[in-house]
Amino acid sequence: MNIKNYINGEFIKPTSNEWIDNYNPSNGEVYGQIPNSSKADVENAYIAAKAAFPSWSQTTLEERSRILIKISELLEANLERFAEAESKDNGKPISLAKTVDIPRAASNFRFFGNAITQFASESHESAGENAINYTLRQPIGVVGCISPWNLPLYLFTWKIAPAIASGNCVVAKPSEVTPLTAYLLGEICDEAGLPKGVLNIVHGLGTTTGQAIVEHPDIKAISFTGGTATGAHIAKVAAPMFKKLSLELGGKNPNIIFADCDYDDMLNTTIRSSFANQGQICLCGSRIFVDSSIYEKFKADFVEKIKQLKVGHPSDSDTNIGALVSKPHLEKVKTYIEVAKEENGKILCGGNKVTVKNYENGYYLEPTVIEAPSDECRVNQEEIFGPVVTIMPFDNEDEVLQMANKVKYGLSATLWTNDLKRTMRMSNQLQAGIVWVNTWMMRDLRTPFGGVKASGVGREGGFEALRFFTEPKNICIKY
Numbered sequence: 126m127n128i129k130n131y132i133n134g135e136f137i138k139p140t141s142n143e144w145i146d147n148y149n150p151s152n153g154e155v156y157g158q159i160p161n162s163s164k165a166d167v168e169n170a171y172i173a174a175k176a177a178f179p180s181w182s183q184t185t186l187e188e189r190s191r192i193l194i195k196i197s198e199l200l201e202a203n204l205e206r207f208a209e210a211e212s213k214d215n216g217k218p219i220s221l222a223k224t225v226d227i228p229r230a231a232s233n234f235r236f237f238g239n240a241i242t243q244f245a246s247e248s249h250e251s252a253g254e255n256a257i258n259y260t261l262r263q264p265i266g267v268v269g270c271i272s273p274w275n276l277p278l279y280l281f282t283w284k285i286a287p288a289i290a291s292g293n294c295v296v297a298k299p300s301e302v303t304p305l306t307a308y309l310l311g312e313i314c315d316e317a318g319l320p321k322g323v324l325n326i327v328h329g330l331g332t333t334t335g336q337a338i339v340e341h342p343d344i345k346a347i348s349f350t351g352g353t354a355t356g357a358h359i360a361k362v363a364a365p366m367f368k369k370l371s372l373e374l375g376g377k378n379p380n381i382i383f384a385d386c387d388y389d390d391m392l393n394t395t396i397r398s399s400f401a402n403q404g405q406i407c408l409c410g411s412r413i414f415v416d417s418s419i420y421e422k423f424k425a426d427f428v429e430k431i432k433q434l435k436v437g438h439p440s441d442s443d444t445n446i447g448a449l450v451s452k453p454h455l456e457k458v459k460t461y462i463e464v465a466k467e468e469n470g471k472i473l474c475g476g477n478k479v480t481v482k483n484y485e486n487g488y489y490l491e492p493t494v495i496e497a498p499s500d501e502c503r504v505n506q507e508e509i510f511g512p513v514v515t516i517m518p519f520d521n522e523d524e525v526l527q528m529a530n531k532v533k534y535g536l537s538a539t540l541w542t543n544d545l546k547r548t549m550r551m552s553n554q555l556q557a558g559i560v561w562v563n564t565w566m567m568r569d570l571r572t573p574f575g576g577v578k579a580s581g582v583g584r585e586g587g588f589e590a591l592r593f594f595t596e597p598k599n600i601c602i603k604y
């Protein structure tokens with residue numbers, strides 16, 4: 126299968142005619158090729174976006190909204206096809222793609238299709254001075270959207286939908302590792318009547334295609350989700366051009382469990398927050414801190430439940446843990462299991478590659494729990510981004526708060542307790558952009574989404590995203 130770039134409403138080959146192999150993580154085989162796009166392809170995408178901008182930015186909100194909602198409906202109508210593609214490309218269980226990834230991609234378009242009709246700007250009356258200020262929220266122009274491989278269509282559309290809803294035209298790049306659903310999205314956009322050039326999708330490597338988007342002097346804003354090191358590099362390249370930047374980066378999120386929580390609910394949710402999507406979600410609670418009074422019980426129950434999880438082929442309906450996204454990523458995650466051993470961490474379960482019958486070359490790994498000797502060891506400080514969590518006991522609130530905050534990241538935190546005052550105290554002091562109490566990954570798309578410290582700058586979601594993709598202009602009139 127040859128994936129093509131989607132530029133100016135057409136599916137086209139890369140100008141260089143160079144291609145990159147695309148692997149199926151479930152069996153390690155090459156099953157297609159994607160364009161190895163160059164600067165010239167990014168330039169062509171930019172030219173198409175620039176040409177589409179005057180008309181798209183003047184399209185009525187009702188019309189933009191109608192098209193976005195149509196895209197959402199078409200994604201829902203094609204749920205099976207998209208879910209199969211996502212699962213094949215990424216290695217995630219088909220059940221997850223069907224219930225989370227693709228429905229959420231459809232929701233992103235529906236949500237921003239509706240949100241743009243409710244977005245408003247401010248007016249300030251300067252009392253006593255016979256003047257009124259009103260603020261316009263104007264689209265920026267051509268913007269760049271760059272997304273990672275873990276939730277491919279989900280995160281790709283989380284950027285594109287608000288960008289086009291607010292009247293911008295887009296040059297977008299999905300991860301080279303998971304390009305398939307982004308490619309299929311082009312067909313849906315055509316069918317929904319999105320004008321040519323409003324969305325342009327360029328496939329290729331981060332270091333060349335992605336870099337060309339970030340370096341382009343006339344792509345005025347970059348919305349990026351990915352690793353912290355890449356985010357720092359992008360900030361360095363974009364800053365001298367004064368580009369607007371939204372950076373959603375890595376995490377090393379604490380999951381803090383107090384003895385007074387609803388135990389069964391906590392246990393079931395902690396299995397999910399540890400291993401959903403093979404642990405490859407930036408929001409996974411990869412550092413589990415447990416009240417020492419229930420530590421031994423939790424440890425035994427947690428490990429017993431994990432041993433029941435089925436690691437298997439992504440298309441099997443009873444698979445809980447599919448394949449990791451790529452061979453290099455599998456190797457990286459395995460390295461951390463070795464690091465844990467060197468650091469005197471105790472592997473409570475997992476730690477080994479899994480061989481799935483008939484798919485022996487797939488990238489499967491057992492869900493792994495490491496009892497960590499200290500909160501400062503590498504496996505408790507560095508983002509592993511796989512089916513690997515650490516657990517540690519704590520004795521009191523101050524101690525766990527200190528450990529929770531003692532990382533460079535600050536994306537999300539989860540707290541399990543029924544003590545209201547403790548909830549308020551801890552939520553105030555946790556260094557994170559998102560705190561979940563007695564739940565995990567419950568999302569209301571209106572809420573601000575993003576992290577602090579090395580987890581990024583800026584917020585996505587709701588009107589925050591529409592603010593990012595528009596430029597405020599204040600007009601002061603004296604009368």
Ligand code: NDP
Binds near residue numbers: 274335350351355407
């Ligand atoms: P990367 O940072 O490697 O890549 C993210 C995207 O950036 C990919 O499309 C990549 O292309 C591209 N890219 C790489 N180098 C450059 C460059 N120099 N210029 C422009 N674009 C570039 O992250 P991963 O794909 O490995 O994703 C995993 C990371 O993403 C984890 O750290 C995770 O925590 C984070 N993440 C954060 C989320 C959040 O909301 N905060 C959500 C999900 C993930 P290519 O793949 O082709 O190299």
